[in-house]
Amino acid sequence: MKMNRMRSMLFSPANNPKMYLKAPVFRPDCILFDLEDSVAFTEKDAARDLLCEAVKVLDFGSSDVCVRVNSLRTPFCEKDIKAIVPAGVRFIRLAMCESRDDVIQISQMLSEAEKESGVEEGSVKVQCSIETVKGVLNARETVTGSDRVVSLSFGAEDYTRSLGTKRTREGRELMYARMYLPVVAAERGISAIDTVYSAIEDAEGLKAEADMAANYGFTGKSCIHPNQIDVIHSAFMPTEEDVEHARKVMTALEDAKAKGEGVFVVDGKMVDEPVIQRARKVLMQIGE
Amino acid sequence: MKKGRRFFKNMLGRRVPEKANLFGEIEPYKKADKRHIKYITEDQEFSGKVVNNIREALEKAGIKDGMTISFHHHLRAGDYVLEMVMKEIAEMGIKNLTLCVSSLTAAHECLIDHIKNGVVTGIETSGIRGKLAEAISKDCILENAVIFRTHGGRARAIEQGDVVIDIAFVAASCCDNMGNMNGQTGKSAFGSMGYPMVDARYARRTIAITDNLAPYPVYPISIPQTLVDYVVVVDQIGDPEKIGTGSTRKSKDPVELAIAKYASQVIFASGLVKDGFSYQAGSGGISLSVAGYLVDYMKEHNVVGGFASGGVTSAMTEMLEKGYFRTLLDVQTFDAGAISSLRNNPNHLEMDASMYADPFAKDCVINNLDIMILSATEIDVNFNINVLTASNGVIMGALGGHPDTAAGAKLAIAVVPLTRKRIPIVVDEVINISTPGESVDVVVTEYGVAVNPRNPVLKEKLIEMGMPVFDITELRDKAYRLTGIPNKPKFGDTIVGIVEYRDGTVIDTIMNVL
Numbered sequence: 001m002k003m004n005r006m007r008s009m010l011f012s013p014a015n016n017p018k019m020y021l022k023a024p025v026f027r028p029d030c031i032l033f034d035l036e037d038s039v040a041f042t043e044k045d046a047a048r049d050l051l052c053e054a055v056k057v058l059d060f061g062s063s064d065v066c067v068r069v070n071s072l073r074t075p076f077c078e079k080d081i082k083a084i085v086p087a088g089v090r091f092i093r094l095a096m097c098e099s100r101d102d103v104i105q106i107s108q109m110l111s112e113a114e115k116e117s118g119v120e121e122g123s124v125k126v127q128c129s130i131e132t133v134k135g136v137l138n139a140r141e142t143v144t145g146s147d148r149v150v151s152l153s154f155g156a157e158d159y160t161r162s163l164g165t166k167r168t169r170e171g172r173e174l175m176y177a178r179m180y181l182p183v184v185a186a187e188r189g190i191s192a193i194d195t196v197y198s199a200i201e202d203a204e205g206l207k208a209e210a211d212m213a214a215n216y217g218f219t220g221k222s223c224i225h226p227n228q229i230d231v232i233h234s235a236f237m238p239t240e241e242d243v244e245h246a247r248k249v250m251t252a253l254e255d256a257k258a259k260g261e262g263v264f265v266v267d268g269k270m271v272d273e274p275v276i277q278r279a280r281k282v283l284m285q286i287g288e
Numbered sequence: 289m290k291k292g293r294r295f296f297k298n299m300l301g302r303r304v305p306e307k308a309n310l311f312g313e314i315e316p317y318k319k320a321d322k323r324h325i326k327y328i329t330e331d332q333e334f335s336g337k338v339v340n341n342i343r344e345a346l347e348k349a350g351i352k353d354g355m356t357i358s359f360h361h362h363l364r365a366g367d368y369v370l371e372m373v374m375k376e377i378a379e380m381g382i383k384n385l386t387l388c389v390s391s392l393t394a395a396h397e398c399l400i401d402h403i404k405n406g407v408v409t410g411i412e413t414s415g416i417r418g419k420l421a422e423a424i425s426k427d428c429i430l431e432n433a434v435i436f437r438t439h440g441g442r443a444r445a446i447e448q449g450d451v452v453i454d455i456a457f458v459a460a461s462c463c464d465n466m467g468n469m470n471g472q473t474g475k476s477a478f479g480s481m482g483y484p485m486v487d488a489r490y491a492r493r494t495i496a497i498t499d500n501l502a503p504y505p506v507y508p509i510s511i512p513q514t515l516v517d518y519v520v521v522v523d524q525i526g527d528p529e530k531i532g533t534g535s536t537r538k539s540k541d542p543v544e545l546a547i548a549k550y551a552s553q554v555i556f557a558s559g560l561v562k563d564g565f566s567y568q569a570g571s572g573g574i575s576l577s578v579a580g581y582l583v584d585y586m587k588e589h590n591v592v593g594g595f596a597s598g599g600v601t602s603a604m605t606e607m608l609e610k611g612y613f614r615t616l617l618d619v620q621t622f623d624a625g626a627i628s629s630l631r632n633n634p635n636h637l638e639m640d641a642s643m644y645a646d647p648f649a650k651d652c653v654i655n656n657l658d659i660m661i662l663s664a665t666e667i668d669v670n671f672n673i674n675v676l677t678a679s680n681g682v683i684m685g686a687l688g689g690h691p692d693t694a695a696g697a698k699l700a701i702a703v704v705p706l707t708r709k710r711i712p713i714v715v716d717e718v719i720n721i722s723t724p725g726e727s728v729d730v731v732v733t734e735y736g737v738a739v740n741p742r743n744p745v746l747k748e749k750l751i752e753m754g755m756p757v758f759d760i761t762e763l764r765d766k767a768y769r770l771t772g773i774p775n776k777p778k779f780g781d782t783i784v785g786i787v788e789y790r791d792g793t794v795i796d797t798i799m800n801v802l
Contacts, residue, residue, distance in 0.1 A: 021770055026542055059769070061735075226546075
């Protein structure tokens with residue numbers, strides 16, 4: 001699957017009709033319609049129905065659509081999958097994903113749903129939402145559970161609870177997970193999305209945290225308010241020099257391929273596979 | 289002097305000729321008309337123009353059936369003056385009056401009864417809202433169609449004699465016994481007197497109504513004693529709570545912020561933001577957010593604007609104080625902070641409606657305006673804007689300075705959400721045209737912008753910048769996809785409103801709603 005840039009994932013409660021219309025306006029890279037925590041138990045069916053109808057008829061502009069489905073340990077997950085695959089959803093975030101088995105189980109569920117609705121098997125991609133201590137420790141193995149896994153995301157609220165600590169503004173309690181998860185993602189060649197910053201009014205705090213996440217190796221960040229998108233995008237935007245270099249690398253790669261050469265040089269330096277991958281990532285981040 | 293010319297004696301016994309070359313017929317001196325003080329002579333002391341009450345002022349001004357009387361709306365929803373005066377007039381049994389009011393607000397619902405009782409049979413105004421507007425639109429209570437005029441158009445009509453005001457009523461938060469007045473001090477301060485400054489110049493009689501009679505001479509003088517016939521002192525001219533619109537601040541609504549951001553990008557792309565440029569915007573959240581982006585840009589590029597104009601808010605006076613603009617030109621002051629600025633900052637200037645926007649004046653401020661941010665109730669695919677009637681056809685708004693500023697500004701940008709509460713705002717055809725599309729340069733919505741085809745250079749520039757530029761029909765289609773195509777209101781065959789363009793030509797007709 002071609003990885004679209006995913007600097008921002010904007011949470012949108014799936015039971016809020018207004019957000020289906022307004023979310024694309026703010027141009028997040030991805031709109032994350034949530035069937036999990038932001039929907040009350042009694043509202044799950046109504047939210048799912050609304051989501052499916054909306055996805056069928058609405059245009060989400062430049063934004064990709066992802067759906068956060070309920071955890072496998074709830075009675076809602078299977079219902080979610082059975083409904084949203086035929087409705088056209090092709091990207092899900094699996095809440096409370098803790099192990100390779102979870103990924104295998106959701107993958108099987110998706111295969112069945114794809115088969116039933118005549119969709120090519122494997123079309124629905126998965127983002128593993130790592131939000132427990134167990135999930136963090138198992139992450140390296142978890143993301144190998146299926147080729148459907150194109151991304152992982154970090155959820156700090158449940159993680160701190162499972163760690164038995166409290167969240168702080170500085171986020172020291174998250175340091176281990178924040179350093180480890182991007183490493184896991186980089187090894188697997190998938191994207192890593194940092195947790196939300198919940199102080200909506202604090203743009204400076206958000207900027208500092210997003211800059212730090214980018215520095216750790218995250219490729220994007222979830223957000224809960226449209227006014228956070230611009231700050232997040234700028235944090236995950238490569239510099240002009242990076243973009244220029246990446247374009248040179250890709251042009252040189254095309255030339256080398258045409259000439260049948262395996263090795264080539266850009267700006268006096270030999271280019272190998274990691275440099276090419278880095279260039280691809282940079283161009284992906286700016287939408288090329 | 290030729291021989292044989294005839295002389296006669298004046299009252300002082302001096303010889304004066306019957307005719308003189310440059311003089312023509314000569315009128316001989318009769319008396320000095322000196323004012324006498326009772327402690328010096330036995331005459332009654334002259335106490336100025338203060339009369340005992342509104343009734344006495346009305347009688348002295350010669351109020352009678354069929355007259356045209358004027359009011360102004362600077363006291364906004366807090367105005368007591370119109371109601372007080374109309375109550376007296378009704379009790380006097382006067383009928384068939386035409387009201388020439390700069391705008392009508394929620395404070396003026398008393399007019400419903402006065403219209404039904406035949407006291408008022410005509411209204412000429414910039415806008416009407418609330419129950420009064422509904423009663424006119426739906427129940428056709430008014431004998432004659434309302435004439436809607438822009439602020440500039442009203443000044444023009446008064447100056448040209450299209451409207452002859454018999455008696456102008458001017459609310460003054462500060463006035464002396466001779467009629468020198470302003471709106472800047474006193475418990476009911478409201479700021480600029482921009483609209484009645486024109487009324488007082490042309491009205492046959494002018495009556496000042498104040499709740500703050502101050503020692504002579506009151507200053508600053510917005511309307512001078514030379515134009516005032518009577519002064520009435522009342523307990524309260526308005527409700528201070530409702531006179532100010534409250535503190536106005538930048539929006540936090542992400543949709544409004546998205547619109548403001550696009551609008552500011554259009555402004556920067558236009559190249560108009562340079563030293564000495566001029567700017568006007570409304571008092572809504574989007575306009576204030578545009579101003580916020582504008583200030584950031586001016587700071588970064590070291591630009592100082594020449595003037596900002598129109599209705600003034602404290603957000604604008606802060607820009608003045610921080611040196612982003614050299615001057616404010618103020619026709620209507622919206623909040624307490626702005627009133628204080630008008631009183632204290634010499635670079636915050638009061639202007640009358642004629643100087644603001646009269647299209648037939650030798651020049652007016654809006655003709656020097658670079659950038660104007662407009663609001664709209666509806667915009668159609670020909671860029672025509674409606675600010676007067678709702679999507680159900682009922683009158684609910686005001687022309688204000690909208691058509692004036694759109695015509696005068698080099699760049700007029702309409703900022704609107706694509707939909708409001710499931711009603712499309714960009715539509716096929718507006719219910720009524722207030723501002724012709726040819727004077728609207730760009731429409732900005734949260735989904736993207738549409739550029740008037742008259743501005744191909746700007747359109748190209750915005751596309752180059754990577755802005756989401758659409759044909760306006762595409763914006764309409766997006767809106768209709770979200771809301772469906774609205775049913776048109778059902779109109780009757782009674783004309784309830786005539787919409788005048790600023791030059792006095794008629795741009796549209798408002799029919800009654802069934």
